[in-house]
Amino acid sequence: xxxxxxxxxxxxxxxxxxxxxxxxxxDRSITVLVGPSGCGKTxxxxxxxxxxxxxxxxxxxxxxxxxKQPVNTLRRGMGYVIQNAGLFQHRTxxxxxxxxxxxxxxxxxxxxxxxxxxxxxxxxxxxxxSRYPYQLSGGQQQRVGVARALAADxxxxxxxxxxxxxxxxxRKGLQEELLRIQEELGKTIVFVTHDIDEAIRLGTMVAVMRxxxxxxQYAPPAELLSSPADAFVEDFLGADRGIRRLSFFTSxxxxxxxxxxVALDTTARQLAAREAEIAEVAAPHLxxxxxxxxxxxxxAPEDFPGAEPGRLLSFGRPFEFxxxxxxxxxxxxxxxxxxxxxxxxxxGRAVGVASQETIGEAIRAAHAERRKADVAG
Amino acid sequence: xxxxxxxxxxxxxxxxxxxxxxxxEALIPxxxxxxxxxxxxxxxxxVRWLYPPVLWVTTILYAVPSLAFFVVLIDYTGQSETTxxxxxxxxxxxxxxxxxxxxxxxxxxETLAAAxxxxxxxxxxxxxxxxxIAVPALIAGLRVATxxxxxxxxxxxxxxxxxxxxxxxxxAMFYHRPVLAVNSVVTTAVLAIVIDALLVLLRKxxxxxxxxxxxxxxxxxxxxxxxxxxAAKQRSVVRPRPAALAVQDTAPVKDTAR
Numbered sequence: 360x361x362x363x364x365x366x367x368x369x370x371x372x373x374x375x376x377x378x379x380x381x382x383x384x385x386d387r388s389i390t391v392l393v394g395p396s397g398c399g400k401t402x403x404x405x406x407x408x409x410x411x412x413x414x415x416x417x418x419x420x421x422x423x424x425x426x427k428q429p430v431n432t433l434r435r436g437m438g439y440v441i442q443n444a445g446l447f448q449h450r451t452x453x454x455x456x457x458x459x460x461x462x463x464x465x466x467x468x469x470x471x472x473x474x475x476x477x478x479x480x481x482x483x484x485x486x487x488x489s490r491y492p493y494q495l496s497g498g499q500q501q502r503v504g505v506a507r508a509l510a511a512d513x514x515x516x517x518x519x520x521x522x523x524x525x526x527x528x529x530r531k532g533l534q535e536e537l538l539r540i541q542e543e544l545g546k547t548i549v550f551v552t553h554d555i556d557e558a559i560r561l562g563t564m565v566a567v568m569r570x571x572x573x574x575x576q577y578a579p580p581a582e583l584l585s586s587p588a589d590a591f592v593e594d595f596l597g598a599d600r601g602i603r604r605l606s607f608f609t610s611x612x613x614x615x616x617x618x619x620x621v622a623l624d625t626t627a628r629q630l631a632a633r634e635a636e637i638a639e640v641a642a643p644h645l646x647x648x649x650x651x652x653x654x655x656x657x658x659a660p661e662d663f664p665g666a667e668p669g670r671l672l673s674f675g676r677p678f679e680f681x682x683x684x685x686x687x688x689x690x691x692x693x694x695x696x697x698x699x700x701x702x703x704x705x706x707g708r709a710v711g712v713a714s715q716e717t718i719g720e721a722i723r724a725a726h727a728e729r730r731k732a733d734v735a736g
Numbered sequence: 737x738x739x740x741x742x743x744x745x746x747x748x749x750x751x752x753x754x755x756x757x758x759x760x761e762a763l764i765p766x767x768x769x770x771x772x773x774x775x776x777x778x779x780x781x782x783v784r785w786l787y788p789p790v791l792w793v794t795t796i797l798y799a800v801p802s803l804a805f806f807v808v809l810i811d812y813t814g815q816s817e818t819t820x821x822x823x824x825x826x827x828x829x830x831x832x833x834x835x836x837x838x839x840x841x842x843x844x845x846e847t848l849a850a851a852x853x854x855x856x857x858x859x860x861x862x863x864x865x866x867x868x869i870a871v872p873a874l875i876a877g878l879r880v881a882t883x884x885x886x887x888x889x890x891x892x893x894x895x896x897x898x899x900x901x902x903x904x905x906x907x908a909m910f911y912h913r914p915v916l917a918v919n920s921v922v923t924t925a926v927l928a929i930v931i932d933a934l935l936v937l938l939r940k941x942x943x944x945x946x947x948x949x950x951x952x953x954x955x956x957x958x959x960x961x962x963x964x965x966x967a968a969k970q971r972s973v974v975r976p977r978p979a980a981l982a983v984q985d986t987a988p989v990k991d992t993a994r
Contacts, residue, residue: 408853434855445850449868449945459854491945504850517853 360386361407361515361547366416368402368572376402377572379416384564386514387545389537391562393552395595399572400551404517407549408434420515435459438508438516438546443524444500446492452478452503453488459511470510477506480543482536498529505537509544518550522557534560555596559584559603567592581607585729605686608725610678613688613718615702615711616640622648623655627664642712644697647671652708657697677701680710685725689718740919744907747897751919758900758927762886765821769828769881776829777836778862787837794830802891810895820892820899827888828881835877839870872946875939879932886928890920901927 361384368377377399384390392400405411407418409430418425425433438459446455456474461467475488481502492500501521508516522530534557541548552558558565559580567575567583569591576588584604587593593600619642621630630645637645637660644657647666656671675694678687680702691700692715699712713721741751749757780787805823813819843866851865890902897903904920907913 410849410852431855431857434853437853439850439853441846441850441853443844443846445844445846445848447847447851447865447869449865449871449943451945462855462860493945493947507850507854 360384360421361549362419362422363403363407364417364419366403366406366413366418368399368406368411369414375572377406377413380568380572380574382566382574382577384547384549386547388563389541389548389550389561390564390566391550391552391558392566392568393555393558393562393595394568394575395570396553397570398568400553400568401519402572403568404519404549404551407515408437408439408517435462435511436513436515438510438513440501440504440508440516440518440521442520443497444492444504444521446500446503446507448492451489451491452483452495455492455503456507456510458507459513463511473510474506477509478503480509480540481506496529497525498533501525501529501533502536505533505540509540509546514547516546516548518548520551520553523552523554530557537561556603559606567595602686602689605689605722606684608685608722608729609681610683610685610688610702610721611681612724613680613685613702613713613721615680615713616642616717617711618642619644619699619712620646620648620709621663622650622652623668624650625664630660630663640714642699642714644672644699646674646699646701646709646712648709654701654703654709657695657699672696674701677703677707677709679703679705685718685722688713689715689722692718738913738915740915743904744911744913744916747903747907751923754901754904755923755927758886758889758902758924759931761817761820761889761892761898761900762824763882763931765824766828766878766881766885768821768825769832770878772825773829773832773836777833777840780833780837781840781866790833794833797826798830802888803894806891806895815896815898817892817898819895820889824885824888828885831881831884832874832877835873835880836870839873839877840866842873843869871942872939875935875942879935882931882935883928886931887924890924 361382363380363382363384365379365381366377367375367379369375380399380403382390382403392403394400402411406413407425409425447458450458453471453474456477457465457467457470460470460473465473475485478485478488483499483502483506487495487499492503495503501524504521508518522533525533538561550558550561558567562580564577565580565583566577569575575595576583576592578588581604583592584596584600584607587596587600597603618633618636618640621633643659645660645663647655647658647663647668649655649668654674654677655668656674658666658671673696675696676691678691678700682705688700688702692698692713695701699714700718701709702711702713704710743749743751743754747754776790780790800823802820802823805826806819809819809822813822847865847869848861851861856864890899890905893899893902893906897906899905901920901924904916908915908917908920
């Protein structure tokens with residue numbers, strides 16, 4: 360555990376970057392420091408590896424004051440990932456990654472072997488090993504940055520806006536990769552970002568900081584969204600926090616119906632037999648699937664037998680039942696031309712459909728349950 | 737005894753001998769300049785406010801004609817090669833200090849921060865990160881310094897035939913053999929071009945990591961993909977000031993005016 364104990368950073372000109380900050384960063388989880396520029400989040404991060412020395416207060420790692428050991432020993436025991444990767448442009452990818460192991464006295468072969476192993480781990484092709492940084496894309500460079508930080512297998516990983524200089528698609532890929540790596544390795548990660556969405560996506564705990572180096576709120580992301588501590592946090596979370604909060608509710612409790620789901624080879628007679636059922640759920644359209652059960656599109660009931668797969672109404676994007684959140688389900692319903700969301704299983708076969716009303720009910724139920732849990736807990 | 741390669745005996749050297757002498761008188765000062773410029777440059781990087789005054793001083797030194805240096809130096813080092821080489825070393829220094837400073841400063845902030853965060857101390861950071869990344873800028877500076885040094889050696893002819901190939905210019909007049917002047921100019925120019933080409937080759941060998949787009953013969957901008965502005969700034973390293981350009985582009989004949 361990293362314990363930041365009433366730490367203040369005051370510069371000679373009187374500027375206070377961090378003001379009496381106390382924070383307990385749990386082991387084997389991602390703790391995100393988020394806030395607008397000038398809130399002291401990067402300063403806080405850099406005080407953990409002593410690139411900036413605090414003016415007051417102490418920082419303890421597993422109960423030991425970080426001032427108690429030589430600064431370079433401390434730093435070699437922490438991975439550091441920076442914006443734009445900060446790779447050594449004059450060294451090959453494999454040697455970039457091998458930097459800290461070499462500093463720790465590993466042999467060249469062992470360090471390079473380890474570096475190659477890490478390249479695979481972060482999703483880099485082995486053929487890139489002897490390339491130079493300029494030959495890689497921004498996203499690949501950032502992966503090298505992550506691999507380099509992990510090279511000596513440090514328990515702590517400090518990440519300073521690592522993904523903010525890449526485009527949104529690459530960023531999403533890198534975030535997913537980080538979550539996957541974290542699941543495998545279980546590092547204690549301190550992650551700095553100004554992007555609240557990134558914070559909520561990655562953080563086990565999120566510390567929202569405000570200008571002047573004050574901690575505004577320190578809570579798990581779901582709690583942050585449901586009960587922001589003050590107007591600043593609420594404002595920082597943005598206008599759609601209600602929608603985003605739905606990311607934390609599973610779609611597993613959603614009541615799906617299979618009544619309007621018909622396979623392409625369903626006959627008029629079979630359809631007629633299900634008419635009452637379909638009328639009961641008040642589905643204005645039928646979801647046509649192929650013989651394998653994969654959704655093809657929506658079709659008006661009167662057109663159904665004989666509908667051409669190419670002329671069906673698009674069903675938009677399906678959500679994976681039980682795995683995706685209610686937010687994804689709602690999004691699918693809103694995007695769907697019929698107003699109904701299509702739920703699929705892991706193989707992409709339709710398992711049912713849900714109307715916006717059904718999803719609305721599920722949301723209300725989830726909120727009620729969460730409130731009950733909050734009262735109880 | 738009137739051929740292109742027939743050197744008057746008063747010079748006590750064959751043509752090849754003069755070339756060797758010329759190279760020695762030109763390259764030793766550059767090497768000394770480099771040795772001095774490295775610590776001075778590093779000091780200027782670490783102590784930021786020091787750089788402008790250092791630039792002023794070196795620029796003023798650069799403006800001092802070598803003849804003036806000779807007048808002062810001759811009392812101490814006599815009519816010797818050393819007297820010729822000291823001003824040349826000073827001129828090299830003037831070109832190399834900004835090249836090193838700008839080269840080291842061209843190392844991106846995040847690269848330095850990453851190096852620090854990985855536990856590289858100041859010495860390792862300098863030797864393993866800053867200096868290697870400054871190599872292109874450094875070699876660009878070396879090219880200017882070397883070429884100007886090669887052309888300036890000729891001035892030494894004024895202090896008792898210490899000008900190596902430049903001595904041929906004086907002899908051309910004494911013996912009314914213009915071909916010697918042609919020999920001097922052509923040989924000096926070829927020498928400068930060959931050394932310059934060797935330096936380009938050296939840079940190519942030392943920096944396989946440099947992107948080819950910005951690895952053009954004169955560009956020293958590295959990491960330039962993200963910062964085109966920096967590449968533009970780097971170009972000024974190569975040509976620190978118009979004076980250096982003029983020196984580089986003029987024939988040795990004109991340099992005697994120094």
